[in-house]
Amino acid sequence: MKSFDVIIVGGGMVGATLACDLARQHRRVALIEARPPQAFKPDDPFDLRVSAISRASQHIFEGLGVWPLIQAKRAQAYDRMTVWENDSQSEIRFDAADIGEPDLGHIIENRVIQTALLEKLETLDEVELLCPERVKDIEYEEDQVQLELESGRQFSARLLVAADGARSWVREQAGIAHSVIRDYDQKAVVCVVQTEQGHEYTAWQRFLSTGPLAFLPLPDRHYSSIVWSADTAVADEIMALDDEAFRAALTQAFQLRLGEVIWTSERAAFPLRGTQAGAYVKPRLALVGDAAHTIHPLAGQGVNLGLLDAATLAEVLKGERDPGRFLALRRYERMRRGDNTAMMYGMEGFKRLFGSRVPWLGQLRGLGLNMVDRIPLLKRQFMIQALGLAGERPLIAQGLRGNRYEN
Numbered sequence: 579m580k581s582f583d584v585i586i587v588g589g590g591m592v593g594a595t596l597a598c599d600l601a602r603q604h605r606r607v608a609l610i611e612a613r614p615p616q617a618f619k620p621d622d623p624f625d626l627r628v629s630a631i632s633r634a635s636q637h638i639f640e641g642l643g644v645w646p647l648i649q650a651k652r653a654q655a656y657d658r659m660t661v662w663e664n665d666s667q668s669e670i671r672f673d674a675a676d677i678g679e680p681d682l683g684h685i686i687e688n689r690v691i692q693t694a695l696l697e698k699l700e701t702l703d704e705v706e707l708l709c710p711e712r713v714k715d716i717e718y719e720e721d722q723v724q725l726e727l728e729s730g731r732q733f734s735a736r737l738l739v740a741a742d743g744a745r746s747w748v749r750e751q752a753g754i755a756h757s758v759i760r761d762y763d764q765k766a767v768v769c770v771v772q773t774e775q776g777h778e779y780t781a782w783q784r785f786l787s788t789g790p791l792a793f794l795p796l797p798d799r800h801y802s803s804i805v806w807s808a809d810t811a812v813a814d815e816i817m818a819l820d821d822e823a824f825r826a827a828l829t830q831a832f833q834l835r836l837g838e839v840i841w842t843s844e845r846a847a848f849p850l851r852g853t854q855a856g857a858y859v860k861p862r863l864a865l866v867g868d869a870a871h872t873i874h875p876l877a878g879q880g881v882n883l884g885l886l887d888a889a890t891l892a893e894v895l896k897g898e899r900d901p902g903r904f905l906a907l908r909r910y911e912r913m914r915r916g917d918n919t920a921m922m923y924g925m926e927g928f929k930r931l932f933g934s935r936v937p938w939l940g941q942l943r944g945l946g947l948n949m950v951d952r953i954p955l956l957k958r959q960f961m962i963q964a965l966g967l968a969g970e971r972p973l974i975a976q977g978l979r980g981n982r983y984e985n
């Protein structure tokens with residue numbers, strides 16, 4: 579039976595990042611992914627699934643030598659962010675120049691990130707990618723975990739990591755509870771749109787009483803990726819519209835900020851829930867990314883938190899003779915659970931405030947947005963938070979020298 583230091587189940591953005599990071603410590607890693615991602619070609623149409631990637635996540639990718647591979651494919655930096663409100667005259671604008679940063683983040687297609695990570699993994703002797711492959715059976719023992727795959731192959735490892743997404747099979751098999759902390763009763767409708775006017779390298783977000791609508795700039799001035807979060811009944815209606823009616827509804831909801839919406843791609847809808855696993859670790863097992871937690875996409879933080887999970891777990895395991903040592907795993911859990919939970923409740927407060935139909939709350943938030951817009955220090959703090967540059971972070975996410983991949 580072949581043995582590894584760590585076996586990661588799930589080669590999405592978070593699992594593949596962890597595999598790259600553990601390889602920096604010369605750990606022998608197996609990465610098991612069920613579905614091979616479609617190869618990327620430069621003239622491929624834009625994907626429906628994109629992520630707003632923070633500076634902290636950029637630092638992680640830079641440290642792993644993956645950032646140039648992402649940039650060689652497709653990524654769009656945005657310099658500004660404009661947020662405005664449903665029925666008051668309030669608006670707030672953030673500008674990277676105000677904090678001396680080159681941009682406020684990047685909008686990147688999920689497939690671009692995943693394929694760049696897998697490309698990097700192919701160059702690493704420490705990592706064996708098993709794809710397409712699934713786990714059939716897991717046996718936890720005191721000093722190792724044994725796995726049988728659907729192909730019949732058998733492996734053992736000192737540590738198993740579940741990076742298999744929100745519906746994690748590994749988490750379920752381990753009997754770890756998965757609580758829906760908030761069922762937002764909303765769905766996010768996503769698609770690619772072409773607008774009459776260029777996007778101005780700006781991330782736009784309008785808060786409607788039924789939920790936020792975001793336009794995220796893509797690497798062609800007239801194309802954006804939209805995330806329209808709305809109460810389930812409204813989202814179902816949006817999904818049922820024909821293309822012409824959808825374009826009209828979107829143009830109106832976005833208040834013609836970029837002129838008419840002149841083309842839209844196919845649409846997809848995702849139910850939105852805030853979830854937390856009952857535990858992030860148990861003996862010989864750690865959960866990372868969506869397998870451990872999910873949040874509302876309104877601040878575009880889900881995968882950024884997952885990447886911090888991966889970087890923190892790798893940092894905590896550095897120098898450990900046994901990468902499955904439970905005390906080290908507990909340290910990882912302590913470092914990440916508070917951060918992830920705080921972000922979820924922060925998003926919840928935001929969503930409630932902006933989703934409220936109570937008139938005085940509307941006035942209050944209008945006042946709040948306008949006030950914040952006039953207080954540079956507060957705006958600065960907000961931007962630093964959104965870039966992921968505040969608070970305790972693993973070294974690699976701080977972009978410190980000496981944390982880069984050495985090759």
Ligand SMILES: Cc1cc2nc3c(=O)[nH]c(=O)nc-3n(C[C@H](O)[C@H](O)[C@H](O)COP(=O)(O)OP(=O)(O)OC[C@H]3O[C@@H](n4cnc5c(N)ncnc54)[C@H](O)[C@@H]3O)c2cc1C
Binds near residue numbers: 592743867875
């Ligand atoms: C509409 C929407 C917009 C969002 N926008 C943003 C944003 O702007 N910024 C941001 O930071 N986050 C955003 N998020 C959140 C982000 O998409 C997720 O947090 C992120 O995809 C989680 O990554 P992951 O690797 O943990 O899980 P996943 O992306 O779900 O990857 C899990 C991987 O595991 C594999 N897998 C599953 N089961 C098995 C198995 N049994 N065996 C082997 N492999 C398996 C899957 O094939 C997949 O590749 C958004 C989410 C939504 C719904």
